[in-house]
Amino acid sequence: MKRLSLLLLGGIAVVAVAACGGGPPPQPVTPQQNVDSIAQAEKRRQDSIDAEAAAARAREEEERRRQQRIADSLAALGKTTEAVRTMLATMIHFDYDKSNIRPDDAGALDQKVGILQANANLRIRISGHCDERGSDEYNLALGNRRATAAKQYLVSHGIDAGRVETVSYGEERPLAQGHDESAWAQNRRDEFEIIAGGDALRQP
Amino acid sequence: MTPVRRLDGWTVRGCVAAALLTFYPSSRLVAQDTSAIDRGVRIGIIYRPGVRPGLVVLPGTTPALDSARAIIARDLDYSDRFELITLPGGDSIRFSGAALSSRVGRPPTGGGAAAGLNYPLYQALGADFAVGVALAGDTTVLAVHDITAGGVRREFRAVLPALKDPGFRMAVHRLADHVLEATLGTGGIAATRILFVMDGKVYVIDQDGTDRQLVSSSDHQAMSPAWAQDGRRFAYMEFWAGHGQLFIQPLGSGKRQPVVTTGQALDFTPAFSPDGKTLAFSRATEEGTDIYTVNVKDNCCLQRLTVGRFSDNLSPTYSPDGQRVAFVSTRPGLPQIYVMAADGTDQQLFAPFDYGVTGSSNAPDWSPDGQSVAFHRDVGGTLQVFVLDVRTRAVRQLTSLGRNEDPTWAPDSRHLAFVSDRSGYRQLWIIDLETGRIRPLLQQSGARLPAWSPRIPETASSTP
Incomplete structure (x- = not known):
């Protein structure tokens, strides 16, 4: 009904213009234009709703990704800590009745220097151990020298001496229970354990 | 067991033995550990004949005393000072128990014919002494007969605790030691005990x-027990969070005291001074291992005896006069036996060694008579027990079979307990240096770090 009255009004206006002017006849205003703009408006409205939904979806996606990134990075951090801990726990070994650092163990100790430098709150304890061949009580002194030798190495490479404790267990805590050179070689060792600041460790 | 002839009052068996007596140089320690033969059989051991009088433990008529008699007989055998004589036919030769009882309560006759004992018979069997055990009421009477003189030499009386009483065995051991005093005028080792570490x-x-007993059973790993000379206390070390904490514990009470100033570092190998006032020990720090003393009477006064710098010093052991301390030092490169005055001055090499040839030497223990220091030394990759003569500084290898380590002197200064794997696994053994006789102390693997007590005083015999 409304559309019909608009058409009637438009028709009256055209007649009026034609009656009082001798100029070229005006281009007829197509009623379809109005119809289209309405449709467009409708479409825009719909589009904006769609866009809104898409944006929301995108935001959700973004949030999800963000959560994933956090989770990933946490996992990565855990992996790093685990890896660093493993590196730190790598034992070094000694020759019979000797306490000098073997050249093939210097790399392992350098790695520990890096870890200690990258993690300023980290404190460790080095325990020296011996095989069963020597004297029971003398081995406490020998294990002490082995632990101290590793500490000296770390300290001489820039680690604060207060961050490294040393202990000796002599031959009292063997790793390998055998009575041959292979077992003895495994038992002549320094072990490294974290005593503080080991919750989240960074790679050197 | 057939006596051949008499020499200087003792029985000498066999003319070969007599020849050995002629040619063997007079030396305090002549035995060599040449076999792992169990008790009772002796093969390949050179011993001085003539110094071991024959002794017979008389069979008794009181079954209640059979345990005491058996313990005494074994103690006298283990003293390695007698040739223990088994009567032919075992118990078939009995002397009159009534006769013995009738004599009990009278003062020793000091010679002459004691009623009921056929002295000529025992003399013919090679006995120089006979020991009888009898009851007089609730009192046990130990009679020591002098066969040659033909009479009772001494009598000892004791009220023994009941058989099941934990003090029974030690009371009987004391009777056995009385036999040595009465016959040879020397102290025995029957009433002694040995501390050791296992698991x-x-x-x-x-x-x-x-009578094995657990005396320290905390969750912490223990090492290095050491007796005080009063026989009532001992010290030992426990691992506490990587440190070594020393404790002193009265035997039988279990109430231990941590030693003051110890436990912050690795403190180990405690050793009492003979007067019991001072405890020497080793302390391992980042500067190395050194020997310290602490006054355990007043719980004070930590003193440092050695300054090693580039060497370790450990395992102190006092001379019986308390004037000197033998210890291990790595100052020549490998650990060797050194000695110093008890205040740390005058440090010098004690047991000579060939540089670059002699192996590591460790675990010294100064004998109660002051004349010797036992230790172990690496010989060809295994450990052997050695004895240093303090006066001449001559070193003698005592063992050669298997791995032998951590010797500890008996109070008679002629027996040593040590750890050996000669039987296939590590356990405790006892050797008599004069006869070379060796016996296992216990048949259990893993026992180590033995410490032989002084003679246990009567009031300290109570058990936990």
Whole structure:
């Protein structure tokens, strides 16, 4: 009904213009234009709703990704800590009745220097151990020298001496229970354990 | 067991033995550990004949005393000072128990014919002494007969605790020691005990291998037990969070005291001074291992005896006069036996060694008579027990079979307990240096770090 009255009004206006002017006849205003703009408006409205939904979806996606990134990075951090801990726990070994650092163990100790430098709150304890061949009580002194030798190495490479404790267990805590050179070689060792600041460790 | 002829009052068996007596140089320690033969049989051991009088433990008529008699007989055998004579036919030769009882209560006759004992018979069997055990009421009477003189030499009376009483065995051991005093005028080792470590715990056992008891049973791993000379206390070390904490514990109470100033570092190998006032020990720090003393009477006064710098000093052991301390030092490169005055001055090499040839030497223990220091030394990759003569500084290898380590002197200064794997696994053994006789102390693997007690005083015989 409304559309019909608009058409009637438009028709009256055209007649009026034609009656009082001798100029070229005006281009007829197509009623379809109005119809289209309405449709467009409708479409825009719909589009904006769609866009809104898409944006929301995108935001959700973004949030999800963000959560994933956090989770990933946490996992990565855990992996790093685990890896660093493993590196730190790598034992070094000694020759019979000797306490000098073997050249093939210097790399392992350098790695520990890096870890200690990258993690300023980290404190460790080095325990020296011996095989069963020597004297029971003398081995406490020998294990002490082995632990101290590793500490000296770390300290001489820039680690604060207060961050490294040393202990000796002599031959009292063997790793390998055998009575041959292979077992003895495994038992002549320094072990490294974290005593503080080991919750989240960074790679050197 | 057939006596051949008499020499200087003792029985000498066999003309070969007599020849040996002629040619063997007079030396305090002549035995060599040449076999792992168990008790009772002696093969390949050179011993001085003529110094071991024959002794017979008389069979009795009182079954209640059979245990006491058996313990005494074994103690006298383990003293290695007598040729123990088994009567032919075992118990078939009995002397009159009534006759013995009738004599009990009278003062020793000091010679002459004691009623009921056929002295000529025992003399013919090679006995120089006979020991009888009898009851007089609730009192046990130990009679020591002098066969040659033909009479009772001494009598000892004791009220023994009941058979099941934990003090019974030690009371009987004391009777056995009385026999040595009465016959040879020397102290025995029957009433002694040995501390050792097994599975990280401290145990004590009688010298005859019985009555083993756990004396330290904390969760912490223990090492290095050491007696005080009063025979009532001992010290030992426990691992506490990587440190070594020293404790002193009265035997039988279990109430231990941590030693003041110890436990912050690795403190180990405690050793009492003979007067019991001072405890020497080793302390391992980042500067190395050095020997310290602490006054355990007043719980004060930490003193440092050695300054090693580039060497370790450990395992102190006092001379019986308390004037000197033998210890291990790595100052020549490998650990060797050194000695110093008790205040740390005058440090010098004690047991000579060939530089670059002699192996590591460790675990010294100064004998109660002051004349010797026992230790172990690496010989060809295994450990052997050696004895240093303090006066001449001559060193003698005592063992050669298997790995032998951590010797500890008996109070008679002629027996040593040590750890050996000669039987296939590590356990405790006892050797008599004069006869070379060796016996296992206990048949159990893993026992180590033995410490032989002084003679246990009567009031300290109570058990936990």
